Amino acid sequence: xxxxxxxxxxxxxxxxxxxxxxxxxxxxxxxxxxxxxxxxxxxxxxxxxxxxxxxxxxxxxxxxxxxxxxxxxxxxxxxxxxxxxxxxxxxxxxxxxxxxxxxxxxxxxxxxxxxxxxxxxxxxxxxxxxxxxxxxxxxxxxxxxxxxxxxxxxxxxxxxxxxxxxxxxxxxxxxxxxxxxxxxxxxxxxxxxxxxxxxxxxxxxxxxxxxxxxxxxxxxxxxxxxxxxxxxxxxxxxxxxxxxxxxxxxxxxxxxxxxxxxxxxxxxxxxxxxxxxxxxxxxxxxxxxxxxxxxxxxxxxxxxxxxxxxxxxxxxxxxxxxxxxxxxxxxxxxxxxxxxxxxxxxxxxxxxxxxxxxxxxxxxxxxxxxxxxxxxxxxxxxxxxxxxxxxxxxxxxxxxxxxxxxxxxxxxxxxxxxxxxxxxxxxxxxxxxxxxxxxxxxxxxxxxxxxxxxxxxxxxxxxxxxxxxxxxxxxxxxxxxxxxxxxxxxxxxxxxxxxxxxxxxxxxxxxxxxxxxxxxxxxxxxxxxxxxxxxxxxxx
Numbered sequence: 001x002x003x004x005x006x007x008x009x010x011x012x013x014x015x016x017x018x019x020x021x022x023x024x025x026x027x028x029x030x031x032x033x034x035x036x037x038x039x040x041x042x043x044x045x046x047x048x049x050x051x052x053x054x055x056x057x058x059x060x061x062x063x064x065x066x067x068x069x070x071x072x073x074x075x076x077x078x079x080x081x082x083x084x085x086x087x088x089x090x091x092x093x094x095x096x097x098x099x100x101x102x103x104x105x106x107x108x109x110x111x112x113x114x115x116x117x118x119x120x121x122x123x124x125x126x127x128x129x130x131x132x133x134x135x136x137x138x139x140x141x142x143x144x145x146x147x148x149x150x151x152x153x154x155x156x157x158x159x160x161x162x163x164x165x166x167x168x169x170x171x172x173x174x175x176x177x178x179x180x181x182x183x184x185x186x187x188x189x190x191x192x193x194x195x196x197x198x199x200x201x202x203x204x205x206x207x208x209x210x211x212x213x214x215x216x217x218x219x220x221x222x223x224x225x226x227x228x229x230x231x232x233x234x235x236x237x238x239x240x241x242x243x244x245x246x247x248x249x250x251x252x253x254x255x256x257x258x259x260x261x262x263x264x265x266x267x268x269x270x271x272x273x274x275x276x277x278x279x280x281x282x283x284x285x286x287x288x289x290x291x292x293x294x295x296x297x298x299x300x301x302x303x304x305x306x307x308x309x310x311x312x313x314x315x316x317x318x319x320x321x322x323x324x325x326x327x328x329x330x331x332x333x334x335x336x337x338x339x340x341x342x343x344x345x346x347x348x349x350x351x352x353x354x355x356x357x358x359x360x361x362x363x364x365x366x367x368x369x370x371x372x373x374x375x376x377x378x379x380x381x382x383x384x385x386x387x388x389x390x391x392x393x394x395x396x397x398x399x400x401x402x403x404x405x406x407x408x409x410x411x412x413x414x415x416x417x418x419x420x421x422x423x424x425x426x427x428x429x430x431x432x433x434x435x436x437x438x439x440x441x442x443x444x445x446x447x448x449x450x451x452x453x454x455x456x457x458x459x460x461x462x463x464x465x466x467x468x469x470x471x472x473x474x475x476x477x478x479x480x481x482x483x484x485x486x487x488x489x490x491x492x493x494x495x496x497x498x499x500x501x502x503x504x505x506x507x508x509x510x511x512x513x514x515x516x517x518x519x520x521x522x523x524x525x526x527x528x529x530x531x532x533x534x535x536x537x538x539x540x
Contacts, residue, residue, distance in 0.1 A: 002385065002413045002434075008527050012405045012432030015522040018413055020086040020168035020357070021285040022078055023267040025053045027413070028429045028518055030420060030511045031088060031437035036061045037071070037081040040442055041500040042508070044083045049478065050505050051512030055083055056437045059092030059161055060099075064144050064151075068164040076166030084265055087167040088437070090417070091158045091361070094389075096142045096151075097135075097176040135175065137192065155199040163207045167356065169415075171387050172200040174361040179391030186365045193363050194377045201381060204358050228274040228314075237273050244271045244278065251292050251326040252280060258330065264338050274314065277307055282316070286341050289318045292326055357384035359415060362404050366393055371400055375407035385413040388433065398427035405432025422451065422514055423540060426531055429518055441511050445503035448492045451510040455539035459503070464489040477509035478502075 004016040018025040032039050032052040039047050039055065047055065057077055062068060074080040077087045134141035139154035158173035174193040177186055229237075248256065252270075259268040259281060272282045274289070281290040289311055293304075308318050319340050326333050360383035364370030378386060386408050392400050397419070405414060413434045419425070420438020428436060441451070448460040452472045457464075459471075470480035471488070479488070479502040491499035514534075521530035 002411065004411070006523050006525070008430065008522055009525065011430050011527075012402060013430045013522065013527065014432070014434070015519045016413070016434060018086075018434065019269075020054075021267060022084075022086045022168055023053070023262070025086055025435070026516075026519060027434040028425070028515045028522075029053055029435050030425070030441075030515050031056045031415075031435055032508060033437050033439045033442070034081065034083075035439070036065075037077060039504070039508075041446065041497070041504050042442070044081060046478075046501070046505055047083075047508065048085070050508040051516065052085075052508060054086040054088060054435075055081075056088040056090065057081070057165070057167065058095060059089045059158065059165065060095035062089075062165060063092060063161050064146050068161045072164040072166060078166070084262070086169070088169040088415075089162050089165050089167040089171070091171040091173040092153060092161065093140075093158065093173050094176045094418070096140050096153045099142065099145055137195075139173075140175075155196040156203040159200055159203040159207065163204075163356070169357045169359060169385070171417075172197045172358060172360045172383070174363055174389060176389065177363070177365060179365070181365065183365075183367060183370075186363075186367065186370055190363055190370055190374055193361070194374070197360050197378060197381055197383075200358070200360075201383070228272065229276070233276050234273055237276070237278060241271045241273065241278055249292065249294065249323060251321075251323040254330055255281070255290070255292060255321075255326050255333065258334055263334060264341055266341055274316070275310060277310070279311070283341065287316045288337075288340055289316045290337060291318060291320045292323060293320055294323050359383055359385040359387045359413075361387040361389045361417070362408070363390045365390055366396070366400070368400075368403055371403045372407060375404040379408045383412070385415065387415045387417050389417045394424075397424060398431050401428055401433060402431040408432075420511065422511065422538060423535065425511070425515065426518065426534065429515075429522075430527070430531065436515075441507040442504045445507040446500040448499075448503065450503060451507050453534070453537055459485060459489050460492050465493075471506055472510075475506070475509070477506050479506040479509075 002016055002018050004014050007014045014027075016027045018027055018029070030052070032047050032050075032055045034040075034047075034055045035058045037057045039052075042050075059068075062071060062077075071077055071080045077089065078084070139152055139157065141150060141152045143150055153173065155173040159170075162170040173196050175189045175196070177189045181189070248270075256270050258264075259270075264283075266283045266285055268281050268283050268290075270281050271278055273279075274282070279289045280292050282288065283290075311318055317340065319337060321333050321336075360378040360381055362371065362374045362378050364372075364374045388401060388404050401416065408414060414432055415435045415437070416428045416433040418438055419428060420436050420440050425436050444450075444456070448458055450457050450459055450471050457471075464485040467485040467489075469484055471485060472480060475481075483502060488499065488502055491502070518527065518530060521527045
């Protein structure tokens with residue numbers, strides 16, 4: 001599921017590839033936030049053109065409207081919103097707690113230094129909690145922001161909703177405490193979060209059983225061949241897999257060059273182990289296996305028959321093509337594959353919700369001992385990856401992330417929840433985070449605040465009325481290639497809808513370009529030069 005390509009010297013950071021049934025995500029990566037299955041003011045095509053590889057939707061909001069069953073009936077989150085790529089959903093916990101429990105209008109992801117004295121905060125928190133909180137060992141009760149109706153989220157309920165939503169990566173349900181909660185309560189909440197994490201795993205396994213294969217126990221999550229072979233077989237066959245990838249037949253290579261470019265609009269893996277077989281190509285999302293056969297298959301029909309029966313029992317459908325068919329008429333072969341994909345329902349066999357990855361969440365607030373305790377407890381559970389949640393003192397965010405990353409397993413991905421400012425991403429990457437999500441890029445854009453390499457600007461300021469240049473020279477986003485500051489300023493002043501679209505395109509492109517450049521610097525082993533140059537010019 002996650003492959004590390006290069007590590008940052010003397011640091012916890014790395015560049016890698018996150019593999020999902022709907023495609024690969026090159027990390028570090030910024031996850032575009034589409035709260036209600038839409039990135040506000042942008043079409044999926046515009047999000048993709050802005051460089052986004054993956055989007056996140058919110059479980060709380062989709063549960064309330066239109067309802068998770070509607071999304072499931074539509075074919076899952078990706079199909080529902082017409083997003084051709086990987087998806088995430090959060091657990092719904094943050095909104096259930098922050099909106100339903102009403103932690104206060106002035107609370108945010110970061111705790112500022114201008115916060116009032118801790119004693120005053122603790123007392124105000126206790127009063128607010130006594131009045132509003134509906135938290136029990138079972139879960140949290142909250143009121144809908146739509147109609148005021150009462151609802152109750154439990155770890156099991158969150159898993160069930162996220163299973164129906166069908167995203168590639170889902171998150172465990174955790175207690176999201178107020179950033180100003182006193183330490184005595186944080187300890188209590190942290191223990192509850194750890195118990196809830198165990199309940200999430202139990203419920204998750206009900207909906208995502210490991211297939212029973214002749215070889216015995218299924219592979220550990222996060223390994224190549226996840227859910228399709230056992231660990232012993234995988235170790236025995238992995239060298240053969242690599243050899244086959246390095247020396248494909250001309251027909252296999254020709255077909256792979258088309259499949260890897262998503263010409264079918266579905267993600268395929270090559271030389272993938274299923275049971276004790278290595279299949280040529282597989283689309284896990286649709287449970288479709290493609291075999292490219294040479295002449296030897298004319299003499300092993302019984303073997304091929306038993307292989308096909310085995311794959312069929314696991315829910316896979318098999319398409320077979322001869323070498324000469326692929327070489328002589330690749331377009332006809334691709335058309336046949338597309339027809340097969342279209343005929344297969346979403347989520348059958350091993351390729352639907354059974355391919356979801358579950359991330360556990362580390363909490364602990366602003367306290368080092370609690371953060372480290374949570375990282376140890378959650379890190380030892382059988383999650384596919386990890387989210388780092390809760391609030392931070394902004395100036396100490398990098399240190400807090402380092403506390404956690406230094407304890408969590410190194411071979412699994414780490415996601416920093418709700419953090420997406422340029423400087424924060426740089427320090428997050430340096431300290432071991434692979435992916436990030438935040439509404440700030442598009443939310444600020446809709447209000448006229450735009451990112452540049454010199455820092456943020458407010459396009460509503462009067463000086464931009466007469467600047468006949470793009471937001472940033474050299475920026476290759478659609479907005480900068482086609483429009484000037486004065487035009488965008490005019491749109492905002494006129495309250496035109498196009499203003500939000502053009503500004504959001506630019507900000508999303510800026511963040512995606514930033515993480516892409518960071519990735520390149522890691523691969524080229526000059527991350528610290530990149531960091532120094534960026535921070536020198538970027539004014540916060």
